[in-house]
Amino acid sequence: MNNGMCIPYTPAPPQQCPCGTHLIDGQCVPFLGASHQTCGNGRSGVEPSCTCTNYPVCGHGKHLGIKYGHCYILSFSDGEQLGLSRDKTDYIKNGFFVDIPFKVCNSAVDCSRGKEVEMGESFSLQDQHGLYNDPYSTKGWINDASGGAHMEFTTDANHAGKFTGIPTCAAGECSLQLHGGPAGGALAYAFPVPTPGLTFYGNPKVGQRLRFSEVTCDDYEVPLTSGINLY
Known part of the structure; x- marks a missing residue:
């Protein structure tokens, strides 16, 4: 009272x-x-x-744990995601736009569902969201930048990056070390800033490891995290 x-x-x-x-x-x-x-x-x-x-997938033996035609959110060992910048088309750590499903494609013209990717087999990563100011949500690719140039979103299939992977661990969780580019180097930070971009360098041992957590590939809805626990 x-x-x-x-x-x-x-x-x-x-x-x-x-x-x-x-x-x-x-x-x-x-x-x-x-x-x-x-x-x-x-x-x-x-x-x-x-x-x-949303647990990262784990490789086993020669298999990477990821499958062709399936989608994944990519994150670093500290939990920060690979996202897109707002003012540029760069893919950066902890970008302005995150929770991006990337589809693992056999090539830039084949994203059909298939088997688990093995070491030595290449794949491309298709961005399922597209750019924020595109009303058509046109899908694109992580491009093939190397030598310090930042990896960017591109709709040009001829410049889609081609990756290979090795199963490994990062901060106690399953992850993949990715390689590619003209010299087969490791995927690594392009520049030492708080939200760095990515590039391929020649040295195959200096890369950043990425975790792949599977999500749905739905075209018209925000994907639910896999293994979601509602209770």
Whole structure:
């Protein structure tokens, strides 16, 4: 009661516990006996407390874990995604536009669904969203820039980048080391800035590793993350 008037009771918002714990008697307590997983933000956690998960695919033997005709969001070992700049057509770390599904294509003219990619087999990455100011959402490609030139969005299939990969790990998660360009060098940061672009350098050992997390390839809707946990 306030000044003789009844004030509606408003319950306090529920306490939120970190991923991997749940609330018991007012304390955030780790789950016991739950399987250890990795949350979509790149941080370690335990199901079922991670409400939205999107795990990177894992290679095995000569297989990369990615499949032709399937789509993936690409991220770095710290969880930041490969996205597009707003003012340019550069692909950069933590770009202005993220959550971009990239389709793994056998070539710039063949994006049909197929088998798992193996080491030594090439693939191109088709951007399913297109540029932000294109009302037709024209799909394009990560281009074939090398030697310090920034990789960019292109609709010219003749300049679609051709990649190969090696299964590896980054920050305790499955990832791929990508190679390509005229010298078969590694995919690496183009310049030391907070949001660097990517390029191919000649040295095959100096690259940045990327995680591939599978999403849908729907043309007209924002893709749901794979393995989403709604509870």
